Amino acid sequence: MFTKSFEQLSKKDTHIAGGKGASLGEMTQAGIPVPDGFVILTKTFEEFLEKNNLTSKIQKELKKVNVKKLQSVEKASKNIRSLILKAKIPEAIKKEIEKEFKKLNAKFVAVRSSATAEDGQENAWAGQLDSFLNTTEKDLLKNVKKCWASLFTSRAIFYRFEKKLNKDKISVAVVIQKMINSEKSGIAFSVHPVTEDRNQIIIEAGFGLGESIVSGQITPDSYVVGKK
Numbered sequence: 001m002f003t004k005s006f007e008q009l010s011k012k013d014t015h016i017a018g019g020k021g022a023s024l025g026e027m028t029q030a031g032i033p034v035p036d037g038f039v040i041l042t043k044t045f046e047e048f049l050e051k052n053n054l055t056s057k058i059q060k061e062l063k064k065v066n067v068k069k070l071q072s073v074e075k076a077s078k079n080i081r082s083l084i085l086k087a088k089i090p091e092a093i094k095k096e097i098e099k100e101f102k103k104l105n106a107k108f109v110a111v112r113s114s115a116t117a118e119d120g121q122e123n124a125w126a127g128q129l130d131s132f133l134n135t136t137e138k139d140l141l142k143n144v145k146k147c148w149a150s151l152f153t154s155r156a157i158f159y160r161f162e163k164k165l166n167k168d169k170i171s172v173a174v175v176i177q178k179m180i181n182s183e184k185s186g187i188a189f190s191v192h193p194v195t196e197d198r199n200q201i202i203i204e205a206g207f208g209l210g211e212s213i214v215s216g217q218i219t220p221d222s223y224v225v226g227k228k
Contacts, residue, residue, distance in 0.1 A: 002044040002096045006037055016041045018114025018173035037109070037177030038100045042116055044093055045148050045172055052087035058152070067161045073154050080152040085145055094141060101140055101176060108134045108179040111143040113150050116171045128156050129172065133211055134179055147174045185210035186220070201225040 009017050009025025017025060021039035028034045049055045061076045089097075101109070113129030130150035132143040150156065151172045160170065186205030191198050204213055204220040212218045 001041075002047070002093050003038045003040050003100050005100075006034060006039070009039060015116055016043065016173065018042065018116050018171075018175075020112060020114035021173045021175050022114075024175060024177070035178040035180050036104055036106075037175060038104075039114065040097060040144060040174040040176065042171035042173045045174075048087065048089060048093060048148070051090045052083075054083055054087060057083055062157070065157060065161060067158060070154075073158050073161075077152055077154040077157050081149040084149040084152070087145075089141055089145065097141065097144065097176075098137075101137060104176070104178055106178040108136060109140070110175070110177045110179055111135045111140065111147055112175040112177065113147040114173040114175050115151065116173070128153070128159060131211070133209065140176075144174050144176075148172060182209055183207065185213060187213055192224075199227050201227060 004013075004017065004025075006021075006025045006028040009022055010029055011022050011026040013025060014022045017039045024034055024037065025039075049058070058080050061079050064072060065076050066072045110131060110133050112131040115129055130147055130153075132139075132146065135143050151170065184205055184207055186203050187210065189202040192200040192202055201224075203223040203225065205223070206213050206218050206220040213220045
């Protein structure tokens with residue numbers, strides 16, 4: 001099994017579904033109306049690397065990195081991503097992804113990276129890896145590979161070394177989720193992210209998709225809500 005539906009996942013499954021995938025599973029199980037979807041598991045990415053003999057090649061590139069020399073980070077990133085994007089997805093993995101996609105009965109899906117190290121107490125990988133909105137069946141597998149490759153962007157490699165995570169095993173799952181044509185989107189922080197006031201919830205919202213807020217394309221409306 002290379003994939004799991006949101007219904008089969010919970011917050012305990014970060015190691016197989018990444019932070020995003022596990023949270024979507026938790027919300028689905030809690031009865032929150034989450035758009036349908038499934039997660040391509042971390043073991044699927046690892047099998048893809050193994051079948052294409054990429055694990056040792058990636059390690060070899062990472063050993064050449066010297067974070068004090070930005071050029072070495074960029075070179076390693078370019079080489080690793082090229083290896084991933086040129087490699088073939090094994091037939092069994094390809095068939096399962098396509099089968100699960102058809103079950104969603106959706107013309108457009110979001111293809112979102114979900115790192116296993118995302119949003120820990122010490123580290124925040126959220127927003128570091130790539131997501132692709134309005135993906136059709138034609139671009140589905142290509143965008144899955146782009147999500148896998150985004151674990152090795154220059155920024156992600158630099159962050160890994162900066163936080164001394166370069167010897168830790170970090171993997172990535174991919175969330176495939178039905179797109180909805182949202183009128184308004186928002187992001188909520190359960191604790192004020194600047195003052196750390198636990199009585200305050202911060203909501204930032206705007207019209208259209210949430211991606212425009214996350215990527216900084218728009219300046220969102222900001223609301224401060226007192227929990228009491």
